[in-house]
Amino acid sequence: MSDSSRESAPRSTTGPNRRSLLGAALGGCAGLLVLDLRTAAAAAMPRSSTIADTGAWGARAPKATIDVLGHAPSKIVVHHTATPNSTDYSRAHAFALARSVQDHHMDNNGWIDTGQHFTISRGGYATEGRHRSLAAVRDGSRHVVGAHTAGQNRLAVGIENEGTYNSVDPRDTQYTRLVELCARLCRRYGIEPHEIYGHRDFNATDCPGDRLHALLGQLRSDVAAEVGGDPTGVSWPLLRPDDEGEGVRILQYLLNEHGASLTADGIYGLATESAVGDFQRSTGAIVDGLAGNQTWNQAVRERGSGDRGPAVRAVQHRLGTTVDGIFGPNTETVVRSFQSASGISSDGVVRVRTWQALVG
Template identity: 45%
Template sequence: MADFDRRTALKGGLTVSAVGLLGTATTSAADAAPVVAEPKIHDTAAWSARPPSGTIEVQNHKPTYIVVHHTVEPGNVTDYTLEHAFWASRSIQDFHMDTRGWIDTGQQFTNSRGGHITEGRHRSLEILRGGTKHVLGANVGNNNSTCIGIENEGLYSTEDVTPALWDSLVKLVAYIASQYGISPEFIKGHRDFNSTECPGTVLYNRLPELRTEVGKLLGTASPKVDLPGWPLLKPGDTGPRVRTAQELLRARGFAVPVDGVFGKSTKDAVVAVAERNGLERDACGATAATDETGFLGSDVWPLIVGSGTDPRALKARLAG
């Protein structure tokens, strides 16, 4: 196989590095992950994708992160057929092109509740097989040049994924990681980058398990323990973490109460911070514009933390 020969030829001292917003990983090619078999991936022609409305940009570098999403809609359906997976892929593309105004599907790959994997943005499968370049998508606001994204069909805020979806997700992520030499700790959720519920609390909480399972397929040691991330706060939330956010907002000049209640004034302040700093409002939901206005997450917290505050210590306190 040509792809196997390409990977075998790497065994000789080249260095694979990943540098990005959430950390750095470097491995020598001699220690790189073994080849993982490509799972069945249905390309854009298989599900009758529309042609893109613009040029697909292929960047001359590998992605740093593999990012897990959920589609929100059409919800947690029980139609697990391949035909349904193809329909869902077409629906996602229509929404992204006709409503969002993107040139094509935003994510590189889509995973159905029946465990069927489809190519999302055109050329994503071709470029992944090459293992050296990256198709620029539109699924992680302000970070698309470093991220390759997988939309998982369904809503996973309170419900778990199907066994078939989980199995195909593990295989797809392991294949992507193998092709690009990505270490399992660089498997992230959308909310690690943007202020969004995505990929849902249940699926997000299973990411450590995903990293472990992928690591086993790669033949690597157990992934490093993640440092605490920034918590996701939403309008209506209450408690000490909201109070901390309000204290930081007040220090930034916003007239918000410090009462631990994420009310309208706190929401308005968070929106103002995001707008002033040009953050892309990346409301996840591949087939519906979910309203996540005013969510305070990974991209907003650093903007309200003062220069005299240790972010790691604050994250640890907020996680406690």
């Protein structure tokens, strides 16, 4: 499966119609969502801090095998469904929402299953989205490949929040549940609070809405209060044509890691501008030829002992050691020294904080 939010499974043309219309055509993550209000008896169920799995809310079977990776995700991406801000806060509504999202993703988008891993209703109920997501969290060392953020589906857990948050904030109950879920994921997977992002930090979309996106700094802080760690959000310099320097050279190496064929000369010329545009197009980012937050967020990948390739060359060139593209003991040693000097946890692994310091 490609690392994008679009899946290749064929659209279903058979099976029961399980949807009733609620809402209009929507942008952002979810598109047109409609709710099936069956299983009304669920309204009598008590509130619970647990996540309702796919069996609890009556999910359809996926169209194809769910891809489960043998490593933990490294980040969380927050979304909104871009649906009406319902005043039905019941568990029955949350279950109906989960079914409607799955129906839309499978029948309209042609995906194999729900795209995101988890959904939080406006009533504060959390449901499992893509099958096997909850089992992967319980395992703590596996990640289900989703379809929620182009370029990040093999790396990030996706959380949808019911509603549209361009001009209003989520309900307190919903936000509290989001903090709890993010804290659980961070604890289980070892994700740092600063690795909580919004969909628009990677792709050309307004998701998760202006107001929810503006709350992400508070979300990171609230999660850090629960699990520890650094809540300061990730930000990058804006590089543009005619810029020169080590930041440009690192960018060129990273673009080569993703399939470009640039000379890493540290000069942001026409070839680099074109490669940036191609990379942005391939990852669903805003295509402008300028290397800003979306481009950097999509380009950086964790690198450590045993890794090879242009990204390792970027690290080696920047730190003045042998540039052979092999992350061996010597590279690890100089990375540790650089981290220590930069006030970063000295573990010899190049994660986002170390990349930020390398770029400068």
